[in-house]
Amino acid sequence: MKGNAEKQVYAALDKFKIELPSWGFADTGTRFGKFFQDASAVDLGDKLHDAGLVHKLTASCPTVAVHVLWDFKAGVSPKETAKLAKKHGIKIGAINPNVFQDQCYKFGSFCSPWKKAREQAMSHCLDSIKIGKEVGSTLLSMWLADGTNYPGQDSIANRWAMLKAAYRKLHDAMPRGMQLLVEYKPFEPAFYHTDIPDWGASYILAKHSGKNAKVLVDTGHHLQGCNIEQIVTLLLHEDMLGGFHFNDRKYADDDLTISSIDPYAVFRIFDQIEQFMFDTGKDPKLAYMVDQCHNLKPKLEAMVQTVMMAQDLYAKAAIVDRKKLAEAQKQADVTKAERVLRDAYETDVRPIVEQWRKKNGIPRNPLKELRDSGIIEQLGKERNAKRKALGISRGGSFA
Numbered sequence: 429m430k431g432n433a434e435k436q437v438y439a440a441l442d443k444f445k446i447e448l449p450s451w452g453f454a455d456t457g458t459r460f461g462k463f464f465q466d467a468s469a470v471d472l473g474d475k476l477h478d479a480g481l482v483h484k485l486t487a488s489c490p491t492v493a494v495h496v497l498w499d500f501k502a503g504v505s506p507k508e509t510a511k512l513a514k515k516h517g518i519k520i521g522a523i524n525p526n527v528f529q530d531q532c533y534k535f536g537s538f539c540s541p542w543k544k545a546r547e548q549a550m551s552h553c554l555d556s557i558k559i560g561k562e563v564g565s566t567l568l569s570m571w572l573a574d575g576t577n578y579p580g581q582d583s584i585a586n587r588w589a590m591l592k593a594a595y596r597k598l599h600d601a602m603p604r605g606m607q608l609l610v611e612y613k614p615f616e617p618a619f620y621h622t623d624i625p626d627w628g629a630s631y632i633l634a635k636h637s638g639k640n641a642k643v644l645v646d647t648g649h650h651l652q653g654c655n656i657e658q659i660v661t662l663l664l665h666e667d668m669l670g671g672f673h674f675n676d677r678k679y680a681d682d683d684l685t686i687s688s689i690d691p692y693a694v695f696r697i698f699d700q701i702e703q704f705m706f707d708t709g710k711d712p713k714l715a716y717m718v719d720q721c722h723n724l725k726p727k728l729e730a731m732v733q734t735v736m737m738a739q740d741l742y743a744k745a746a747i748v749d750r751k752k753l754a755e756a757q758k759q760a761d762v763t764k765a766e767r768v769l770r771d772a773y774e775t776d777v778r779p780i781v782e783q784w785r786k787k788n789g790i791p792r793n794p795l796k797e798l799r800d801s802g803i804i805e806q807l808g809k810e811r812n813a814k815r816k817a818l819g820i821s822r823g824g825s826f827a
């Protein structure tokens with residue numbers, strides 16, 4: 429690799445930070461059942477510990493996203509949580525309200541025909557903003573499960589009107605410096621219509637909410653065949669892209685490890701971001717976040733693997749020869765233009781990424797380090813003992 433490319437990789441990795449989700453360290457399952465891991469986090473302290481460990485190994489994850497309902501308890505000051513995060517070498521990142529789990533949300537939250545559900549959603553989100561303020565978070569990340577299952581079930585127009593009013597109210601309740609991220613999803617859990625189905629709806633909603641609202645792209649929240657990198661480019665040039673939830677999928681919103689199914693797709697997204705910065709000289713300051721659910725892989729391994737994959741692909745996007753690409757595009761040399769992208773994608777950047785790690789005083793191969801350390805087994809023992817002491821039964825174990 430040329431010296432210039434090495435510099436580009438170093439600069440890209442110095443800048444590249446990706447936020448981990450607290451919920452990614454706890455027991456999760458499928459709609460059919462939950463499968464337990466000995467080392468999964470028992471409480472918020474464990475989640476912050478694990479996120480801190482991934483950061484220590486990768487030097488790229490200084491913040492952790494939290495779920496208000498799952499991570500904050502009445503009577504415990506959010507400031508204590510921020511302190512606990514600091515103890516583990518990280519900070520609290522995006523605040524994720526939960527307006528989909530309670531019984532009252534059967535027909536939706538802000539779009540529900542039930543007034544009580546709409547009121548509860550609003551009061552929970554306003555509380556979430558307060559928590560965000562106390563822990564120093566700059567992101568309010570909103571995902572709704574709202575939608576309907578049957579044509580005629582509810583008025584799509586009425587629901588949209590209520591949604592717009594609610595998001596504007598939330599936007600205006602945010603303190604200075606906080607950003608509202610508007611996530612979308614075309615289906616699931618609703619199967620006929622969702623109230624924020626796509627980036628267009630998110631864009632309109634964000635625009636209507638106010639200047640501190642932007643679109644959040646979850647890579648698993650599109651219909652098959654969707655050109656996600658095009659969405660990314662359009663939003664970047666409209667200054668309306670706020671951030672990402674990264675995961676991979678084969679069929680639906682599968683929440684698999686990043687790039688496990690289609691690494692080139694992730695590269696193409698990073699490529700468009702690098703292209704935007706090259707063309708405009710602007711840093712779009714995007715919030716890169718992981719949103720995954722690891723049911724089979726040990727959770728810590730899956731997270732470290734995800735971050736390493738993201739670093740490799742980001743490094744590849746950083747070494748695209750953009751002058752050569754522009755030349756090929758100008759000449760309408762399709763084959764050459766595609767080759768320029770493929771050349772970067774096919775470059776083995778691992779040796780230089782390893783050097784970057786060495787320079788930062790972290791293991792050259794964080795995943796190997798994690799596996800060799802035996803810490804997952806040790807945490808498994810400690811956390812099983814903790815569950816026993818707390819009387820937490822996970823039921824139905826075959827062992």
Ligand SMILES: [Mn+2]
Nearest residue numbers: 611646673719
């Ligand atoms: Mn998401």
